[in-house]
Amino acid sequence: MQNQRDTDLHAWLSQIFADQHFEHHRLAGDASFRSYHRLTVDNEKYIVMDAPPAKESVKEFIAVDTLMADFVHVPKLVAVNETQGFIVLEDLGATDFADKIGVDTTTTENLYQKAMQTILKIQQIPLENAKNLQNHVLPNYDETLLKREMALFDEWFLPYINVTLDEKSQQLWQNVQNTIVEQVTNHQQVVVHRDFHSRNLMIVNNDLTQDLGVIDFQDAVIGSYTYDLASLLRDAYINFDENWVNEKLTKFYELANIDVDFNQFKTDFNVMSMQRHLKVLGIFVRLFQRDGKNRYLANLPKVFADLLFSLENLTNNNVDFNNFYQWLNDEVMPKCKDIL
DSSP states (O other): OOHHHHHHHHHHHHHTTTTSSSEEEEOHHHHSSSSSEEEEEETTTEEEOOOOOOOOSSSHHHHHHHHHTTTTTTOEEEEEETTTTTEEEOOSSSSSSHHTTTTHHHHHHHHHHHHHHHHHHHHOOHHHHTOOTTTOOBBBBHHHHHHHHHHHHHIIIIIHTOOOOOHHHHHHHHHHHHHHHHHHTOOEEEEEEEESGGGEOOOOGTTSSOOOEEOTTTTEEEEEHHHHHHHHTOOOOOOHHHHHHHHHHHHHHHHHHHHHHHHHHHHHHHOOOOOHHHHHHHHHHHHHHTTTGGGGGGGGHHHHHHHHHHHHHHHGGGGGHHHHHHHIIIIGGOOOTTTT
């Protein structure tokens, strides 16, 4: 199947770049069914997305790229074959945000400042624009979607660590999901990238003076103003302590001029973080068990720790969160010792 995709891709590129010399090679694997190639045409470099239509749609990518292009640096669309699932894109380079974190304190601080400013630029996109995209309307991050994502926790993560929900814990689990949904759906609504972390932000052409490049945005939705910040500050792949997280929360709050008090903002951030961590724990196990991608298992301890941090900040103001926190510590943590 992959050989046929490569043949079809090469044939299409031969039409797009007729009479030009080109070469392409496959890049390291993605967490989805998409794959990417680095393409050189004469002396120009591009990226090619290969999204098999039976597995992935490029319609959303094209629509969101167009939506975001006037606000942040997303890859320019050079050539598109929506039917076959091929796109030639601007090459933003090979250096991502994670590559530069920790180089030195100044660089790290400047990059996080840029990342937070990038979130705010995305949040400036008018919701009317997002609701009136050609061929694709950004979905609302509503109860159905929020719960579908959280279900990954008990569908994939809990069985992986041999935890079965009894009647009491099942009710506890339902209660905490309902509480998360009730709170999150009342947050300020903005355009949400939905996977805004260190591996999806690029140092364009390795130039730290440029705006950050933004990739992997095709799953964008309309949802909580804290979601992308939770993805950035509690990144599954970058490990900073909670003091650092709280410092960055303060900086974002000052940058954003948010119309809620700081304590409410922190609560909103932690509730949204909790939802994301529950989802990601399930996704990482699914990537291993269903897709044979075991490299994400190494990040389970970080994500589980972040889930606990989120809950620790919420236990004093909500009985459902408090009960869930106690259950995780009493029933789940003992089963996690071999993997966490």
